[in-house]
Amino acid sequence: MDALEESVLASVWRQGGFAFCQLMRKCRSDPSMAEEAHDLAWEQLHLGDWHQVDCAWRDGYALACVYWAEELRRKGDHAEATRVLDMGLMMGGLAFRPRLNAAISSLSQASEPPSAVRGDDQLTVQVASSTSFCPFVLPPGSLQGPPMRTMAFPSIQKFLQELFAPGVPAILTDTMAHWPAMEKWKDLSYFHKIAGNRTVPVEVGETYLAEGWKQELMTMSRFLDRIHDPGDSTSRAYLAQHPLFDQIPELQRDIVTPDYCACGDGELHSINAWFGPSGTVTPLHHDPHHNLLAQVVGTKYVRLYSPELSDSLHPFSDPMLQNSSQLDLDKPDYERFPLAEKLAFVDCVLGEGQMLYIPPKWWHYVKSLSPSFSVSFWWRSS
Ligand SMILES: O=C(O)CCC(=O)C(=O)O
Ligand SMILES: [Fe+2]
Structure with a gap:
């Protein structure tokens, strides 16, 4: 774990997130723990009023997303990995935003472009001109x-x-x-x-x-x-x-x-x-x-x-x-x-x-x- 990860885990620990911290530490040797850690943090984000969620838990959540997405990527599930990283960006704190973004760009370079899955022309939407309102x-x-x-x-x-x-x-x-x-x-x-x-x-x-x-x-x-x-x-x-x-x-x-x-x-x-x-x-x-x-x-x-x-x-x-x-x-x-x-x-x-x-x-x-x-x-x- 690097210094930023350690400091976020220390903050989550102070918030009483002992089980979360233990799971995150185990992730190094057993990456499958990441999903469980993610679920724990997700619960914490939803316990009460959103504005009262401590920043430490939001950063902890984002970190769990990074780890879980790595695990999903290893298993070849790039779509699910991207979804998890997006959830980290939308719901997580700011501390791991650069890591989440880097993981998403690296995934998109490794994945097939979406146009290979679906023809572009199917999705082209004709945008109405400014005179076509009713x-x-x-x-x-x-x-x-x-x-x-x-x-x-x-x-x-x-x-x-x-x-x-x-x-x-x-x-x-x-x-x-x-x-x-x-x-x-x-x-x-x-x-x-x-x-x-x-x-x-x-x-x-x-x-x-x-x-x-x-x-x-x-x-x-x-x-x-x-x-x-x-x-x-x-x-x-x-x-x-x-x-x-x-x-x-x-x-x-x-x-x-x-x-x-x-x-x-x-x-x-x-x-x-x-x-x-x-x-x-x-x-x-x-x-x-x-x-x-x-x-x-x-x-x-x-x-x-x-x-x-x-x-x-x-x-x-x-x-x-x-x-x-x-x-x-x-x-x-x-x-x-x-x-x-x-x-x-x-x-x-x-x-x-x-x-x-x-x-x-x-x-x-x-x-x-x-x-x-x-x-x-x-x-x-x-
Ligand atoms: O574009 C809209 O539908 C609403 C925009 C709006 O409320 C705002 O920008 O504050
Ligand atoms: Fe508005």
Whole structure:
């Protein structure tokens, strides 16, 4: 065991993880112990509230994933080894992230490319052009007000003075043409080639507020099939709010963090992927961060309400959902929520190559009008 492994095991030991540490030590002579160690750590991650899981256990879990994946690889089960490493990346701590990434790249070099298993052309998804959206699927009253403010590649100073400081939402155009993603992601079979066998978390259902909504883990290839053939709205699959670029560094090279994210001397909080078929809905909610929502593939309808209107939008009282509105914009019940009916909002169809600046606390509702891939950059000001 190297020094990092020893120090993580010492921390897990202090957390009472004696059995785990013993199993991990035995892994050297008997690699089959790794699976058992993994299962023990997995249990620890699920004992209570996620935020209270000690970092030591998250690192311990990641380490067990590294060892178990090595064992699976020795047995020739590369697909399962990749799944285990992805679980380590998604659920584990940061200490072994470089080891997990290195193991995944080495596996992908050793494995057959996914295109050899399935013909590429089977998976090519025709991405609808920006004009092919259907206005009738939009919430009542959409796109009738004054258009959203639009700025072509504003200077940082202009962004700061006119949008960031006063908290004004706007569409920014001509800011993403240089992203490799703008070319590479046009053909969604690219994701099959780069990451077909990678496991990703996918939301399934109408919206995160709808009954029957759940999260599933599936390979990227399975998910691409679901984009191609989404089924009805209750089985719609959305790879939403996932830090995919931390998980798959190769995709990170396709995007560029906008310079605007340095405004406010803040820190980038997260870069998330929002990838799904036509018709995904993120219900009306707000976030505490500055947000640049960059539309790489396809189009999305976005509606925004000012934070001053929060009371009239009837946030849920449950602390977990306090940032979400009870008003379902797709089936608005204005008898129940009369105050919401006449509220002013701004909306737009966000097209390929455009970014939307959403200031902190602005309510937003988002619906994809075609297969779509957006990237959100959230940052805080200091
Ligand atoms: O694109 C979406 O579906 C939602 C995006 C969103 O809510 C966000 O970026 O904060
Ligand atoms: Fe959001």
